[in-house]
Amino acid sequence: MSYDAIKVTLGVLATVGLYSVLYKENRFYRFFEHLFLGLAAGWTLVVIWVENLKGPWWDLMVGVAPEKPTDPIGNGNWALILLLPLGLMGYMVFSKKHNWMSRIPIGIILGLWSGQQIQIWYNTYGKQIAGTAQPIWPTTWSSLTVPDYAKSGLTGDALANAKSQVYLSQAVSNFLFLITVVCVLSYFLFSFDAKTKLVRSASSMGRYLLMIGFGAIFGSTVLMRFTLLIDRMYFIWIEWLQQTILQR
Amino acid sequence: MAKNDPIPQPIKPSMSLAEKLTSLPKFYLYIILIFFSSAPLFINVTVPNKPLESSIDLYATLMSVKPGETVLVASDWTNSTRGESWGQFNSVMRILMRRGVNVVLYSTGDAQAPRVAQDSIAKLNKERLAKGEPEYKRWENFVSVGFFSSGEAATNGMATNVKATFAGRKDFAPGRGLTDVYESPILKGREKIENFPLLIVITGSKTSNITVERLSGKVPIAFTVTGVMGPETGNFYQSGQIVGFASGLKGLYDLEGLMENGVNVPGKDGQIVIKSEKYPKIDGFPGQPNAGQGSRYYPTLHFAVALLILAVIIGNVGMFLARKGAK
Numbered sequence: 001m002s003y004d005a006i007k008v009t010l011g012v013l014a015t016v017g018l019y020s021v022l023y024k025e026n027r028f029y030r031f032f033e034h035l036f037l038g039l040a041a042g043w044t045l046v047v048i049w050v051e052n053l054k055g056p057w058w059d060l061m062v063g064v065a066p067e068k069p070t071d072p073i074g075n076g077n078w079a080l081i082l083l084l085p086l087g088l089m090g091y092m093v094f095s096k097k098h099n100w101m102s103r104i105p106i107g108i109i110l111g112l113w114s115g116q117q118i119q120i121w122y123n124t125y126g127k128q129i130a131g132t133a134q135p136i137w138p139t140t141w142s143s144l145t146v147p148d149y150a151k152s153g154l155t156g157d158a159l160a161n162a163k164s165q166v167y168l169s170q171a172v173s174n175f176l177f178l179i180t181v182v183c184v185l186s187y188f189l190f191s192f193d194a195k196t197k198l199v200r201s202a203s204s205m206g207r208y209l210l211m212i213g214f215g216a217i218f219g220s221t222v223l224m225r226f227t228l229l230i231d232r233m234y235f236i237w238i239e240w241l242q243q244t245i246l247q248r
Numbered sequence: 249m250a251k252n253d254p255i256p257q258p259i260k261p262s263m264s265l266a267e268k269l270t271s272l273p274k275f276y277l278y279i280i281l282i283f284f285s286s287a288p289l290f291i292n293v294t295v296p297n298k299p300l301e302s303s304i305d306l307y308a309t310l311m312s313v314k315p316g317e318t319v320l321v322a323s324d325w326t327n328s329t330r331g332e333s334w335g336q337f338n339s340v341m342r343i344l345m346r347r348g349v350n351v352v353l354y355s356t357g358d359a360q361a362p363r364v365a366q367d368s369i370a371k372l373n374k375e376r377l378a379k380g381e382p383e384y385k386r387w388e389n390f391v392s393v394g395f396f397s398s399g400e401a402a403t404n405g406m407a408t409n410v411k412a413t414f415a416g417r418k419d420f421a422p423g424r425g426l427t428d429v430y431e432s433p434i435l436k437g438r439e440k441i442e443n444f445p446l447l448i449v450i451t452g453s454k455t456s457n458i459t460v461e462r463l464s465g466k467v468p469i470a471f472t473v474t475g476v477m478g479p480e481t482g483n484f485y486q487s488g489q490i491v492g493f494a495s496g497l498k499g500l501y502d503l504e505g506l507m508e509n510g511v512n513v514p515g516k517d518g519q520i521v522i523k524s525e526k527y528p529k530i531d532g533f534p535g536q537p538n539a540g541q542g543s544r545y546y547p548t549l550h551f552a553v554a555l556l557i558l559a560v561i562i563g564n565v566g567m568f569l570a571r572k573g574a575k
Contacts, residue, residue: 022274022278023274023275023278040360043359043360044359044360047359047360047362047394047395048359048395048397050394051362051394051395051396051417052395052396052397055416055417055418056415056416056417057416059416060415060416112401113400116400116404116462120461120462123460123461123462123464123465123489124457124460124461124464127464127487127488127489128483128484128486128487128489130487131486131487131488148525149525150523150525213479216479217476217479217480220475220476220478220479220495220496221475221476222556223475223496223497223549223553224329224331224332224474224475224476224496226285226549226552226553226556227331227332227475227496227497227545227549228328228329228330228331229281229285229331229552230285230289230331230545230548230549230552231330231331231334231541231545232331233282233285233286233289234289234541234544234545236286237286237289237290238289238544
């Protein structure tokens with residue numbers, strides 16, 4: 001059996017082992033669960049050292065010996081050692097006596113993170129808020145829906161003009177979009193007591209619209225879970241049985 | 249009672265139809281589910297499909313990158329979302345490889361992600377070599393920058409200076425071993441994020457949000473995301489924060505169809521298979537290995553979902569009958 005075949009066969013055993021919990025809790029499942037967690041933790045530890053600490057920090061700090069005599073000597077930058085106690089302070093969270101030290105690196109991280117938030121918020125939501133400003137009144141009644149420009153025979157300015165119009169179907173769609181935004185926002189008005197019938201109706205409508213949204217997300221989630229199962233079946237039947245064992 | 253008389257057994261009350269419908273054995277349900285999720289994989293079924301505009305935009309964007317350019321690919325997926333992400337990664341890479349576009353791979357999502365991406369490229373290379381196409385070479389065509397443990401910090405760094413963010417990162421150069429990635433010819437003169445024509449994020453996690461938060465407006469961004477992330481990613485697309493995206497299996501099936509048929513390209517019968525008013529003719533790659541996980545899994549998904557709908561109907565009918573019986 002080749003190395004590839006052994007690798008894929010072990011993958012199949014792990015897949016069956018992990019799925020066996022669906023029937024009932026068993027040792028076979030527990031074994032592969034622990035194996036998976038151990039492998040993932042070990043892999044991550046090595047990757048963090050090799051890719052995140054060794055090159056970008058350790059090698060820069062201690063300097064790198066030239067590979068060839070003609071290569072320049074990589075001088076060390078020992079100021080980078082100051083990062084070590086800062087990082088180690090984070091582990092002081094486990095000490096009852098010295099856990100105050102852990103607040104220093106946490107404070108620095110929180111400060112950096114907070115400083116970015118205004119720009120991040122604007123980058124995320126600024127364009128989306130601007131995008132809610134949509135025309136809700138048609139600018140032309142020549143067609144109720146967006147015409148097929150390819151078949152219209154229009155060119156140049158006439159085509160550009162036709163494309164810039166708001167057709168009834170677009171206006172209706174934009175109106176529904178606007179209503180949805182307003183109703184959903186009104187659902188989150190907690191600062192004052194919404195006594196008027198209009199606000200209460202909008203809030204109630206907002207709740208239903210949110211449910212529709214959550215339903216769509218839940219539907220997508222179910223489809224994704226199915227896809228993961230289908231992929232595992234593909235791995236077992238096609239990649240292992242057909243391609244590796246039967247070699248067809 | 250005589251010695252040899254059979255021992256009387258307690259009479260089990262017969263189950264009503266409602267009870268039978270609501271208490272189907274779990275084991276058999278799983279067996280049926282496994283059958284429905286496996287059998288269609290062996291049958292060649294084509295599902296009629298009209299690609300979403302977001303998928304067409306993604307394809308058009310990928311096809312607009314000039315040969316010889318270098319794009320950033322954030323490969324933030326592992327085997328946990330392989331069902332969707334693997335096929336998406338393969339499709340994106342096939343397009344870039346065929347067009348001679350170079351790739352800088354990096355990951356902020358998971359420590360396993362760079363390895364998974366490299367394995368996928370190795371498989372694609374096998375496919376290329378088997379067809380007599382040139383190998384997509386490490387260092388000359390793509391470099392792997394590796395994993396960044398803090399996605400926020402790395403992406404923030406890239407917003408100001410990509411070269412400084414990638415400092416100390418190494419990849420294998422032929423004949424030289426591990427070498428600073430910025431010595432690769434594909435990264436020459438590309439120190440700022442604005443020097444890259446495109447950033448593609450292939451993700452099964454929140455790294456898409458982190459990317460928009462920090463890099464939106466600095467570089468054209470395109471996503472391929474899992475189905476769960478589709479609705480929220482739609483907001484980024486509608487507001488123009490990203491140029492296109494493929495969501496879940498449907499997005500992947502769209503992408504594979506676009507690769508086979510192109511956009512506004514007449515098929516064998518003279519009819520245009522995929523129409524778009526937004527773009528002129530965009531060629532596909534007919535006859536090449538375009539069909540991948542999307543073409544295999546999407547029809548299978550329909551069978552599995554049909555089973556789910558059937559199970560929901562049976563369960564509801566059973567509950568309805570049980571309630572009716574209780575009254």
